[in-house]
Amino acid sequence: MITLVSLNTLIEDTCVLAVLAYLLARGETLQRLFSVPLGISQRLLLGVLLGALGTTEIIFPDARIPYVLHTLLVTFAVFRGGLLTGLISSLIIVCGFAFRENFPSLLTTMLALGVCLGAGMIARQIEGELRSSLVALLCGAAAQAGVVIIYRFLLLPGASFSPLYTSGITIFANSFGLWLFHRILQDAQARADAERYRLEVERAHALATEAQLASLRARIHPHFLFNVLTSTAALCRISSESAEKTLINLSRLLRRSLDAPTDVPISVQTERESLQAYLEIEHLRLGERLKINWRVEADLNRVTLPAFALQTLVENAIQHGIAPSINGGTVTISIISRPRYTLFAVCDTGVGVESGREKEWRLLPERPEHGLQIVAQQLILQYGRKSRLRLFSEAGRGTLVVFALPIESSNSGKDTP
Numbered sequence: 001m002i003t004l005v006s007l008n009t010l011i012e013d014t015c016v017l018a019v020l021a022y023l024l025a026r027g028e029t030l031q032r033l034f035s036v037p038l039g040i041s042q043r044l045l046l047g048v049l050l051g052a053l054g055t056t057e058i059i060f061p062d063a064r065i066p067y068v069l070h071t072l073l074v075t076f077a078v079f080r081g082g083l084l085t086g087l088i089s090s091l092i093i094v095c096g097f098a099f100r101e102n103f104p105s106l107l108t109t110m111l112a113l114g115v116c117l118g119a120g121m122i123a124r125q126i127e128g129e130l131r132s133s134l135v136a137l138l139c140g141a142a143a144q145a146g147v148v149i150i151y152r153f154l155l156l157p158g159a160s161f162s163p164l165y166t167s168g169i170t171i172f173a174n175s176f177g178l179w180l181f182h183r184i185l186q187d188a189q190a191r192a193d194a195e196r197y198r199l200e201v202e203r204a205h206a207l208a209t210e211a212q213l214a215s216l217r218a219r220i221h222p223h224f225l226f227n228v229l230t231s232t233a234a235l236c237r238i239s240s241e242s243a244e245k246t247l248i249n250l251s252r253l254l255r256r257s258l259d260a261p262t263d264v265p266i267s268v269q270t271e272r273e274s275l276q277a278y279l280e281i282e283h284l285r286l287g288e289r290l291k292i293n294w295r296v297e298a299d300l301n302r303v304t305l306p307a308f309a310l311q312t313l314v315e316n317a318i319q320h321g322i323a324p325s326i327n328g329g330t331v332t333i334s335i336i337s338r339p340r341y342t343l344f345a346v347c348d349t350g351v352g353v354e355s356g357r358e359k360e361w362r363l364l365p366e367r368p369e370h371g372l373q374i375v376a377q378q379l380i381l382q383y384g385r386k387s388r389l390r391l392f393s394e395a396g397r398g399t400l401v402v403f404a405l406p407i408e409s410s411n412s413g414k415d416t417p
Contacts, residue, residue: 043081047088050077054089055096068147070097070109071116072174075143076181078120079135086117115146141175230319231285242284253277265304268335272300275311275333282318289328290318298337305344305405306378310335312371313346313401321350321399329398341404353393372401379403 054070070093078086090113097109123139232250235243253274282290314331322329329349336343376389383405393399 040084043085044088046081047077047085048092050074050085051089051092054093068144068174071112071144071147072177072181074113075116075120075139075174076178078117079123079139079178080182080185082124083117083121086120090117112147116143119143119146138175139178143178144174231281235285238285246281246284249277249281253281266307267301268298268303268305268310269300271305271307271310275314278311278315286318286323286328289325290322291328291330293330293332295332295334295336298335298342300335303335303337303342305342306375306382309375309378309403310344310346312375313344316371316401317346317348317350317399321348321352323350325350338407340407342407343402343404345400345402347398347400349398352395352397352399353391375403379405 050073054073056069074086074090074093077089090110093113094106094110098106101109119139119142122142123135126135229250232243232246235246279290279292310333314333317331322331332345332347334343334345334347336345372389372391379387379389387403387405390402391399392402
């Protein structure tokens with residue numbers, strides 16, 4: 001029965017130690033008191049905190065059976081915070097015990113705490129050679145063994161003491177208690193460091209992604225201007241009147257282009273208005289060779305996408321599919337909402353892409369010098385690989401370019417069907 005009671009007490013008081021360590025590990029306390037290295041103010045604060053915990057034996061004497069709490073905490077204080085921290089905690093404990101013990105008992109307590117300080121300092125010296133958790137285990141055993149020896153053989157005449165202090169089981173208990181205390185705080189610190197590292201990596205990745213997106217957005221405009229100016233130059237040789245209309249439309253496009261936000265998605269309706277102005281220029285250049293079909297099954301004012309994403313696909317279809325074809329062709333622009341995504345597709349009946357070239361384009365976005373590659377990178381960076389461009393082409397029959405955006409990204413405020 002005595003053994004079961006002692007075991008039950010050990011389990012209960014081990015839980016108390018675990019709770020104390022857990023509370024120390026929460027919030028700012030861990031960062032301030034258990035950072036490496038500790039500053040002077042942190043060492044003082046840690047010493048005061050552990051010393052105050054050690055004085056609870058005055059109110060609850062022998063409440064930590066079989067632990068000797070004040071010796072355990074002083075050993076941990078010097079092991080974790082150094083000699084200054086250990087001295088501060090020892091001073092507070094001695095001052096507290098002075099109200100309860102006579103001088104011989106107090107002197108014996110001071111000798112015991114001195115042994116704990118020495119054991120902690122030795123442990124700090126060998127910590128780099130062995131695992132810190134093992135060092136904590138050995139440190140606790142050595143410190144409490146010294147305490148037991150003092151209370152058994154060096155007890156001063158007239159000193160009162162608890163039989164607990166001379167019990168050999170306290171060597172095991174304090175050794176395990178110090179290891180447990182240290183291990184909980186060490187694991188908490190490791191988790192805090194890992195979380196901080198994860199947040200730093202995420203922040204660095206976000207900054208790198210934003211910088212890459214800014215670079216891609218800056219390159220969208222030159223591609224657009226190059227295509228429009230090429231069309232205008234061709235019109236100058238055909239009809240000066242048409243070229244004049246083209247320049248007027250170009251000025252409107254430039255104004256819209258400069259006003260359009262490049263860092264946030266825009267509505268498909270805004271993209272379509274800009275695209276219509278571009279298509280008017282191409283109609284003047286290509287005439288009846290260019291036909292445009294729209295297939296819209298979505299609310300264009302509520303569905304969003306990155307600026308110039310759809311326009312770049314249409315420009316590519318006209319420049320590389322329709323314009324090189326003698327007979328021209330049709331460009332079909334599809335915007336279709338589905339329960340989980342919005343589908344965007346641009347299909348042309350132009351010259352298509354040779355099989356080898358199609359294979360090269362399927363490697364998007366490895367080579368971002370082309371408009372399609374730029375859009376491909378932008379979509380992957382903003383929405384992930386599920387939103388990457390997909391290109392299907394056959395020489396002489398045309399090309400289809402498709403991408404899909406998640407409904408929460410492409411449809412702001414729209415309820416999912």
